[in-house]
Amino acid sequence: MNERLRFVDPTALMHLSRGLTFNPLRSAEVLDDVLAAFDEKNGYVSDVQAWVRGGGLQNGPCPTLPSGRIVADVTETMNAERKVLHAAAILKLEREAGIAPGVFLSMVSPTLDVGMRVELPMRALLKGNLPLEGTYTVYLHVLMTSDGRDLVYYGITKRGWSLRFQEHTRSAISRESHRLFARTLRDLTAARARELHGVLDERPKLRGLITTICATGLCHGEALDVEEAMVEKYSLASKHANGLNMIPGGAAGLRAAQRFKGTH
Structure with a gap:
């Protein structure tokens, strides 16, 4: 699967979502799709990945956009047939301009019916990093x-x-x-x-x-x-x-x- 994905390292996503109900492989697919579509518009994700492969924080801060912080929000929901669905969207948070891009894993607790979210640094999920294990x-x-x-x-x-x-x-x-x-x-x-x-x-x-x-x-x-x-x-x-x-x-x-x- 790793070869089919352009940006996302599924092993890194699996490491940082271990123990969650999220299906890391399916989440990696939908996340990669939305990042690739966004990158076609402005090349931003490619810039971040180049920064990662060039040493990341050792060579300065992560690239950001002046118009707002970029967040890829991956949601997990269950339909009436109790099938789990995953979707992803790009959010631009204008109030957080200048902050490094992130990935949100959003879900709802089935027992308490409250919203739950995991916020991950996008840089940690991109190909080119050293293994997190x-x-x-x-x-x-x-x-x-x-x-x-x-x-x-x-x-x-x-x-x-x-x-x-x-x-x-x-x-x-x-x-x-x-x-x-x-x-x-x-x-x-x-x-x-x-x-x-x-x-x-x-x-x-x-x-x-x-x-x-x-x-x-x-x-x-x-x-x-x-x-x-x-x-x-x-x-x-x-x-x-x-x-x-x-x-x-x-x-x-x-x-x-x-x-x-x-x-x-």
């Missing part, structure tokens, strides 16, 4: 609530961000974890489930979930540095009202965890 990824989870808050949590993983999120979810459901992120996810999803069953619950409810891949293809040290900076700036609970990280990220978090273990 064995590298580290820094991710961001945003829990959107019925009272208008966006609660944020940054993490780092080598195994796949979705697998890590499933662990958080299982811990939340089983009430095993006392971590702030798992507890918050548990409360939001429980309140949403009660709402769907017509049970009055005044607690805030989950209204949507966005996961953003902030950086990928990193070595361990690079990933620790990125996570530490992001947690400190946006999501450390002791500093930020909507933050869900209980301890600092990166190397600072590892030191904090070691100190905690040493006192117990």
